[in-house]
Structures are given as structure tokens and as C-alpha cells.
Amino acid sequence: MELLGTLGPLLLMFVLFYFLLIRPQQKRQKAVRQMQTDLKKGDKVVTIGGLHGFVDAIDEDKVVIKCGDGSRLTYDRAAIREVTQATGDALAKS
Incomplete structure (x- = not known):
């Protein structure tokens, strides 16, 4: 006991x-x-470094993000902190 x-x-x-x-x-x-x-092309994302942009291309472990000035930056998928606007949401608002 x-x-x-x-x-x-x-x-x-x-x-x-x-x-x-x-x-x-x-x-x-x-x-x-x-x-x-679940990332898709066209999703608006924020990286862990604070970069805002749209997913332009997706590879198995890399994501190409298109920034506001048109430049394309390659990041690891793990660097994506959040999706602020999914592709379906963008199409629904249009």
C-alpha cells in the first residue's frame, strides 16, 4: 500500500x-x-521566415513560391508555416 x-x-x-x-x-x-x-498549386502561403507568396510548383519535398515581384523561390516543404488562402477559397471568392 x-x-x-x-x-x-x-x-x-x-x-x-x-x-x-x-x-x-x-x-x-x-x-x-x-x-x-495537402499543398496545391495556387495556394497562398507563408513560410517560417515570413515570406508571403503563391505556390507555383510542387515537387516531392520542394515547393516553388512565386513572390509579389514575380520572382520564384525554392523552399523545402517543411518551411511552409501556414496556408492563408487555399486554391478553392480563391476560386470561390472570384
Whole structure:
């Protein structure tokens, strides 16, 4: 019974730590991976460096982004932080 009294709070602390910190972080990482996998030509994106542009071409692990001045820059897919406007959204607003 003393073992349960000793390990109980430690076990409870681990369970709380898992549900409050580890699990939400895993969900965020999964959502980011899914967003990077679902990239399409024409999506408006923001990179981790803060560059805003449109996806011009997609390779297996690289993305070519067209900037406002017409230049095309090549980034890794992992460098895309968020999609601000998906292709379907742009077509619906037109």
C-alpha cells in the first residue's frame, strides 16, 4: 500500500503532463504535416521566415513560391508555416 502512496502522485503527474503538454503538441505537429502534404498549386502561403507568396510548383519535398515581384523561390516543404488562402477559397471568392 505504501508503494501506491509513493508512486500514485508521480503517476498522476505523468498522466497530467501527457494530456496537457505532449498530446496537444503531437496534434499540432500532425496538423502541420497534413497541411504541408495537402499543398496545391495556387495556394497562398507563408513560410517560417515570413515570406508571403503563391505556390507555383510542387515537387516531392520542394515547393516553388512565386513572390509579389514575380520572382520564384525554392523552399523545402517543411518551411511552409501556414496556408492563408487555399486554391478553392480563391476560386470561390472570384
